[in-house]
Amino acid sequence: MRITARATTVALLPALLFAAVGCGSTDTPATGKAPAPSGSAASGAPGTGTSAGTSTGAASGAPAAPKTGATKLERASLEQGDLPGYQISSQSNPNAPHGQPQADKKACQPLADAMGDKPDPAARESVNRGIGSQRQVGLAVAATVSSYSESDAKRLVSRLRQAITACGGGFSATIEKQTGSYKDVKAAEYKTGGDESVSWTTTAVAGDTSAQVHLVVVRQGGTVVRLTALNVAAAGQKAQVPQEVADKQLEKVKRAG
Template identity: 70%
Template structure:
């Protein structure tokens, strides 16, 4: 019991270090392997019922993962929805009310683009952003935040250029604060990652705070005037390396193109 409480606190700290990942961590990921023949609990270990063996399952939590809406604007149609990716749960549920809001502020000016990208939207120039949380049912604990943002095309190009410059300048790391919560991001490294977009940038870093740390992988892709931001983190914590699954990136870009 004590271990479970400690794990839950560590998980909450990790996702708080990367605010946008709260879309993925709330209601989508699980750190427990499912029993044979059973699907993972879509709400993760915190949502597991403690009833007696053989007791009927509790009804779904009405406050649980909300299915993404379809239709709507071009950006809405571009966003991933449940069923797009077999083996993953996709949620449009909003952030935890206790989660930090806004754009993180870096302690180094050169690293501000890297802090911005982990906020509620990729950067202040985004006109509109639609967020999704993705929980892997293949790799327990893997949470991916996926966002699609509309820009003026010149601003989208400038964002990619700023991110490439910042990744090169911030290899030793930086700290960022949002809503009075501060995290450090060490060992910022360019990652070799293939995408089919017009241009992209990818990097890894180690997020740390309050005695816990985890690897984070980020991919930002420009497709015309649309920017796709993908962030992956293992909410179980620890030194495990993570990557945004290639199938997630490919499907997200496919939907952006189909939305026109």
């Protein structure tokens, strides 16, 4: 089954769409081997000349071998083959808005930053991945790993906690002249590793379209992991970042050092 997100949802969730659009999904649970990726999941990162679905790890279901000359963040990021039952893509969606959404309320800007494909300006480097579940039809997760100074990383998590409290009633954000609103911002319980973490849910709304979104941000030293999940097949359904995705991502961050 192929999942396609509606254009209004693209405007609301720019970072998530490179995970949701083009990542294949199946109606039956995946076996140990992941089917060959399709759409954006079939293409490697721009400029690499390789396919995310053609490495030995991807074909066998075993974790992909570290890339020669990869940066620390690239080594810390998920690759096809790291998670059985999921397709992982490094290819962005050219039809999705890119950049930092601008919130209508200053106190809510940290939450708006978390919805874009580029984190706040304090981030020194970021690597994005799109993850499509082959076990739960329509479940898509965007994963971003960013490097900060440790003090900036701590400040980011603190600002997110403050923003969740301040923006419970909602806020609007604009990116590339497209505006969406985020309602019912609520802190959510979520167990994960790392030095500290924060998790929340919100309802993204544009026109007559709405989507239930779950976000998790984890700090490990000066590295920050951002995970965003929704169901692109049934956007109104409650979504949650799968525990195995968060655990594997944190495992790779710790292993990368």
